[in-house]
Amino acid sequence: MQVVDGMTLDHLDRMTDSTGLIQHAIYSIPRRESGYTTDDNARALRLCTRLWCQHPEKRMLNRVTGYLSFLEHARCPVRGFHNFLSYQRSWLDAAGTGDCQGQAVLALAEVLGSSLPDGYRLLARELIEAVLPALADLRSLRAQAYVIQAWGRLREAEVQDMERFETIACSAARRLVDCYHRSERPDWPWFESRMTYANAVLPQAMFIAAERWPQEGFLDVAQASFAFLDRTTTGEKPEPGSGAFGAKHPAGRSGQSLLTRVPIPAPCFEA
Incomplete structure (x- = not known):
């Protein structure tokens, strides 16, 4: 062993x-x-x-x-x-x-x-x-968040000659912000109309992007979405189950899979 x-x-x-x-x-x-x-x-x-x-x-x-x-x-x-x-x-x-x-x-x-x-x-x-x-062609929200995280890891490690990757990551961050503003409501500051899986990777990616491009307004989106995720998925309130929840999808009490829950602390470290 x-x-x-x-x-x-x-x-x-x-x-x-x-x-x-x-x-x-x-x-x-x-x-x-x-x-x-x-x-x-x-x-x-x-x-x-x-x-x-x-x-x-x-x-x-x-x-x-x-x-x-x-x-x-x-x-x-x-x-x-x-x-x-x-x-x-x-x-x-x-x-x-x-x-x-x-x-x-x-x-x-x-x-x-x-x-x-x-x-x-x-x-x-x-x-x-x-x-x-x-x-560059990815449009899935979480896929784009993973791309931003990947680029952030290379930036952290000071890997050279990654300019094309940086351009793709910046474009992905801007698209995530666009999705956020299209879905945002006073009681729902989030990137889509429902919460489903691997939710924490979205604000985490925004924190990474905000560190590199502070002028883009990424930090406001990162902070608002993470605060919403935190109060929605912790404490005594119902947490997202194996299905989606949102305005028309009330949250259940069934637990998420471990792989879905594990990323939640990550944005805390980025913040």
Whole structure:
């Protein structure tokens, strides 16, 4: 059993084979027929990259190698990344969703901005540069937020020659602000008419953009939307369940998945 910073990685290893991270489990047993997804492997890549930077040992580097190799294999010949891979190693989609593209580039930015060996960072840069045209076309709110976060990670790490990426990130931030103002009401300062999943990534992206472009009004949107998210999803009030809620969708009390709830503290650190 390997324990890193209080985390036991046995289940991660159990769910990972020579191809990548298997999508689902039956209890604690990998459900092979569920295959693999790029966004799951991207999340695993981000985690293991960060853990390797804290504890640079061979076993963690092997995990990083496998998940990064999956993303390289997921590169779509046309643009962007595939998302769904069958257990028989056949791609099941022509191209992945917008959120898949965002998750993938965020993981690659984590690699490129890290202290991993040169070969890992060079591959991450090549993949990012190859998918920039696809990133510019993203219109999913959360996908654009992931793009902004990815660019922010590279800026934080002082990665050079990322001007095209910066332009794409700034455009994405402006589109998020436009969506915010179209949906905003006195009692609903939010980016869309409903809250669904991964809500915290939206104000977090705005905080990142505001630090680089303070003149754009991004900070006002970041603060207002985060304050609304905080009072809506914490305390005794009903929190978003597995479905959406909004003006015509009252919130339920069923809990969100862990992956949805985990990002909520992140905007606190950005703020």
